Amino acid sequence: MKTRILLFPVLLLLFYSCKKTITINLPEEANKPVLNLLMSKDSLIIARVTVSSRTSGNDIFPEVKEATLKLYENGTFKENLAPFLLADLTYYKGTSKAVAGATYRVVASVPGYEDVEGSDFIPEQASVGEMSVKLVKDNDGWGSKGNISVVLHDKAGEKNYYRIRLYELVTLKDAVDTVGTTYKFKVDFQTNELQDGIFNKESEWDFYTDDALFDGRSPRFNFITGRGGEFKKVIVEVTSLTYSSYSYLHSSFMARLKNEDPLSERVIVFNNILNGLGIVGGMAIKEYLIMP
Incomplete structure (x- = not known):
């Protein structure tokens, strides 16, 4: 018993004598x-x-x-x-x-x-297939939401990157403007697609995906709008991205989602600039008008 009592202070002394302080120099991103x-x-x-x-x-x-x-x-x-x-x-x-x-x-x-x-x-424009919009009842029983379906035709044997956005065209009239003026409103949406990465947690404005799960095939993506509306005219914006533009835009998108959450791992925004910060990225954007 006495031996154990004498050994404990010795081991404690050895532990603290082996302790080493390591200084890590974190990169300074200011003034670039x-x-x-x-x-x-x-x-x-x-x-x-x-x-x-x-x-x-x-x-x-x-x-x-x-x-x-x-x-x-x-x-x-x-x-x-x-x-x-x-x-x-x-x-x-x-x-x-x-x-x-x-x-x-x-x-x-x-x-x-x-x-x-x-x-x-600058990449070639993405190849698209059938697109449609249908009205679906809102779960709370108030109004209707839009169910927008989009088919992409992915080219086999190469890495491809995509972004999809949705807009609603609404024509407003009044006593003065009897013909009406058409406005383009960006539409938020939800999706259950595995490629989404946010798994239908909240409505978002952008959908990003690469073709890792559908190389050479024609996947169909379904988007449920986050708000109600008539959705008589919908614009589907399909963007083909390069690796650099996809990495920058998607990491920026994920940073906005996660960096304010103390429980999430911090997202570093992609950078491809020599001797500085930022992005030089290519894309090809095309809009498609669809109606119910």
Whole structure:
């Protein structure tokens, strides 16, 4: 018994003498150039340049008004992107539209920093099949919701990435405007698809998926709108994404869902910019009008 009592303080002393403090240097993401450019097929190329900083709430990064942006198409210099103001914010715009299959690289020279750059290609438009909209009774017995069905035709043997959004077209009339003005409202929805990743927890505005579960097949996706409406005219927006644009948009989407939840693992937003932060990503967007 005495031996045990004497050994315990010795073991405790050995334990604390072996204790080592390790310092981990976490990367500092503030004060870096940020280049954001999502290029869409058949659209002008427009970029924005800011400098990262510690922000809170809805603060935005300080913008850069003196940057020089060079655009390259398939490795050949094409043009400088010219600055312009939109809603008091500075953007940089080209004069030619992005072409499917082409690879674009943007190099931004920001005073006081190393040049930052990123590149990506413009994908072909996604192939779609049958689309339909039906009215279904709301569970609470008030009004009707829309059940929108969308079929994608996935190309076999390659990795493909998609985003789907829904809009309702509503024509409003009054005593003055007897003809009526048509408005486009973004529609939130729920889905039970395994590819969703949120498993029908809440209504969302965007649906992202890759073809890991349906390579080369024609899956049908069903979306139940989060609110009631007449849904006489619905626009289905189908976007084909590259790996980079998908990774950035989907990680940003998941970050909004999870990063404010203390019980969820923190989501890191995808970045493909050399010497900085942000995204240069390609996409091809097409809208389809469907009616009941």
